[in-house]
Amino acid sequence: MAHRVYCFNPGPAQLPLPVLEEVQAEMLDYKGTGMSVMELSHRGPDYLAIHEEAKTLFKELLGLGDNWNILFLPGGSSTQFFHLPYNVLNGNGKADYVHTGKWSDGAIKGAKLFGDIHIAHNAKNADGKFLYVPSQDQLDIRPDAKYLHITTNNTIAGTQWMNLPTTPNNVWLVADMCSDLLWRKFDAEPFGMFYASAQKNLGPSGVTVVAVRNEFLEICSDDVPDMVSYKVQVSKDSLLNTAPTFPIYVVGKVLKWLKDLGGLDAMEKRNRDKAQLLYDALDAKPDYWIAPVRKDSRSCMNVVWRIRNDETLEKKFIAEAKTAGLVGLKGHRSVGGLRASIYNAMEPAGVEKLVEFMSAFAKANP
Numbered sequence: 001m002a003h004r005v006y007c008f009n010p011g012p013a014q015l016p017l018p019v020l021e022e023v024q025a026e027m028l029d030y031k032g033t034g035m036s037v038m039e040l041s042h043r044g045p046d047y048l049a050i051h052e053e054a055k056t057l058f059k060e061l062l063g064l065g066d067n068w069n070i071l072f073l074p075g076g077s078s079t080q081f082f083h084l085p086y087n088v089l090n091g092n093g094k095a096d097y098v099h100t101g102k103w104s105d106g107a108i109k110g111a112k113l114f115g116d117i118h119i120a121h122n123a124k125n126a127d128g129k130f131l132y133v134p135s136q137d138q139l140d141i142r143p144d145a146k147y148l149h150i151t152t153n154n155t156i157a158g159t160q161w162m163n164l165p166t167t168p169n170n171v172w173l174v175a176d177m178c179s180d181l182l183w184r185k186f187d188a189e190p191f192g193m194f195y196a197s198a199q200k201n202l203g204p205s206g207v208t209v210v211a212v213r214n215e216f217l218e219i220c221s222d223d224v225p226d227m228v229s230y231k232v233q234v235s236k237d238s239l240l241n242t243a244p245t246f247p248i249y250v251v252g253k254v255l256k257w258l259k260d261l262g263g264l265d266a267m268e269k270r271n272r273d274k275a276q277l278l279y280d281a282l283d284a285k286p287d288y289w290i291a292p293v294r295k296d297s298r299s300c301m302n303v304v305w306r307i308r309n310d311e312t313l314e315k316k317f318i319a320e321a322k323t324a325g326l327v328g329l330k331g332h333r334s335v336g337g338l339r340a341s342i343y344n345a346m347e348p349a350g351v352e353k354l355v356e357f358m359s360a361f362a363k364a365n366p
């Protein structure tokens, strides 16, 4: 058995062990081709079957209809920050954005180059922190905006939209779901598009899943470069250029793993149980573990906290956790403290072990 730790990294994040084992088993000879998936032509039948199956599984897990197109694009979610407005805004179109953290800031900056951008809500507090996601009545959405952009899970701040907002007629909802896509089912009906790079919850880095519906394509411009154009990428099935074939193959395996585990309802329960276990441990010692996020906005994917606002103690925690086989618990450099990323692939046993470690640490370092 290989030596494996519980990896709480925010991304690239832990992958399911059965997926890694399958990839390993198929590494040198993929299904009798005598080649690795990395060596298959992206236009040949063996690879195309992988491509097709990944799209089908993705749509099946989310219950998306025939009007949805699934793209596998390079460039990460960061590239979607400008792809989206470039396609839709044509220089003067309106789009509204909810500002809930560092990643939404990137999306807003990317959009400002292409249209008239309005902040529907700014969740930054006087200390520069993002501790909640807004409620519906806090959103100021322009009725003539083409879309409202939200970040469903704020990986750094540790906040998550538990209830998705509604938008006025003709204003599409669009979302950066980079760090929580497929953590549960959601109603895709209000959405025009959503996107997520794979390395948080879907697979390895190198590919971004972009879901765009036909009705949204109709408001996309014809006047953008091919690689950036949702219309062209849909018409070419993401194979305009050499697609990131190996990451797509691994994403397909993760989707299959999700389906075999019982699909997204089972995954949601597992994710909520893991998060509950960790938040309960934090709440049991509120003077010691400081969990800053407003309770109704707490993320089930990225749990952030501090230890008595004591950096020295936090460093000790991180080092001792690592020795105990619990790695990646350092908070993002912009907020400090601790963060446990407990995406789909994190086994409940990993969170149980973390909670036990925390209890022992708190006793030894009162």
Ligand SMILES: *Cc1c(COP(=O)(O)O)cnc(C)c1O
Residues within 6 Å of the ligand: 011, 075, 076, 077, 078, 079, 103, 151, 153, 154, 155, 176, 177, 178, 179, 197, 200
């Ligand atoms: C990680 C992350 C991104 C950036 O993803 P890249 O693939 O590195 O471009 C964007 N948004 C959110 C919410 C993220 O967590």
